[in-house]
Amino acid sequence: MDASKVAGCFKDKTILITGSTGFLGKMLVEKILRAQPGVKKIYLLVRASNNVAAEQRVIHEIVGNELFGILREKHGADFQSFIKEKLSALAGDIIHENLGLESTRAKQLFEETDIIVNGAATTNFYDRYDVALASNTYGTIHVCKFAKQCARLKLLLHVSTAYVAGTQEGRILEKPLEMGQTLKEGRCLDIEAELELANDVKAKLEMERSGISHGQLEKVAMKELGLKRANYFGWPNVYVFTKAMGEMLLGTMRGELPVVIIRPSIIVSTYQDPFPGWIEGVRTMDVMIAASCEQKLPCFISGPILDSIPGDMVVSASMVAMATHYNCAGAEVVYHVTSALQNPLSCNLLEESVYAYVLINPREKDDKRTIQHKRPLLFSRYAYFHAYMVLAYMTRLVVLYLANYVLLGGRFTEYYNKLSRSLNSLMFVAKLYAPYGFFKGCFDDTNMRKLWGTTGARHGDGYMFNFDPSCINWRQYLFNTHIPAVVKVASQMKSFFFEILFFLKLIAEIIGVLRK
Incomplete structure (x- = not known):
């Protein structure tokens, strides 16, 4: 699949992206707009009190970023009108049913959306258990349920992490996680029970509320609970544990919804696109x-x-994967976007x-x-x-x-x-x-290599959607x-x-x- 066919997949399409204010999210928005200015509309779901506040976040945190310099130079005086035509900010949050959208706006997206990219997550290794569950686990389900109501939807791309593998050793295959699987023998994971546990502990802490230090004590207690539960089932931290549970639920509840799961390893600064060395944080x-x-x-x-991969390669792999699996009903494919092999x-x-x-x-x-x-x-x-x-x-x-x-x-x-x-x-x-x-462990990348093979590019350098780690x-x-x-x-x-x-x-x- 040459670059023109990849870009062509996004022409006249309506795309909903969650997590667009994040590191990968910004790059994906910029890359779609640059590679395919003929995209119909990109809806950006951002946390905000209302749509006006959401629009301000998009202007200041996404469009105003130096990452958009090439686009800004390309469109010149028409840049603002181009952005206004192509991007639409939505106030919402994946922790809510229907992503927290107003019913009229949700209905509009049910009718218009062709592709959904779920990149929203809390990536804190030591986050509160209730917060991580709400975003990384049940947030994924809310996105899945929303996607299943979209009449035109042809693909849901879910951004995960290669480290849902936890502390496994040996070759780790590109395959979906099974519901309830754990990394410790003899233990069975009940995700609903984990949510109930988090809510029960939080409620108990609320009942024991005393003094101005309660908020800090609750925060520490919920963080410790997350780390304890992750370790109990074999994961090293609450981030990868809740992301793993999110994948399990997605695989169980998607039905015939075509799903692509992207699992990058340690993400580092851009290799070349749109320019070398862009990073945030x-x-x-x-x-x-x-x-x-x-x-x-x-x-x-x-x-x-140290299995590492530049951020622009993760974005390019995601776009080629979307173009490859667009409108493939029933598919669930996992890609390890990694470099170590x-x-x-x-x-x-x-x-x-x-x-x-x-x-x-x-x-x-x-x-x-x-x-x-x-x-x-x-x-x-x-x-x-x-x-x-x-x-x-x-x-x-x-x-x-x-x-x-x-x-x-x-x-x-x-x-x-x-x-x-x-x-x-x-x-x-x-x-x-x-x-x-x-x-x-060692992340198997057979699927990613096959995906790269479809591009027909012999070497990554010079190809618009380069995700070939061997060229680094x-x-x-x-x-x-x-x-x-x-x-x-x-x-x-x-x-x-x-x-x-x-x-x-x-x-x-x-x-x-x-x-x-």
């Missing part, structure tokens, strides 16, 4: 990159391979690239002094990292504790408590991310594109980034205090 391995560039992280923790990115290469980058592009402190960079330690197993932290820092923290109370009369209690809390936070975050960095030179991409992009974004979002570095920054303090 600091995510997953980017935290390590940014922290290392600022000399706030003394070590890298990861297994030998064809072109693996090693943690060693990532660490080498970051170190090489900071040597050539040294960072400066707030006082303009150049940061002296030291090469970080590299731990290929989480157990090694944990042992290192115990020997290097935790034991010394115990010594500080004893010295404080036995010799210093408790004068450093506040400082000790601060370091102790921070160190515990660091270990918690490291453990939360460990299943990604130390993932022992990881060393060049990291050094020239991704690392500079992460550094730029981190510097632009200082307040948020420093909040992330709260756990990492403490290491410098501990090194300075405990090694004395």
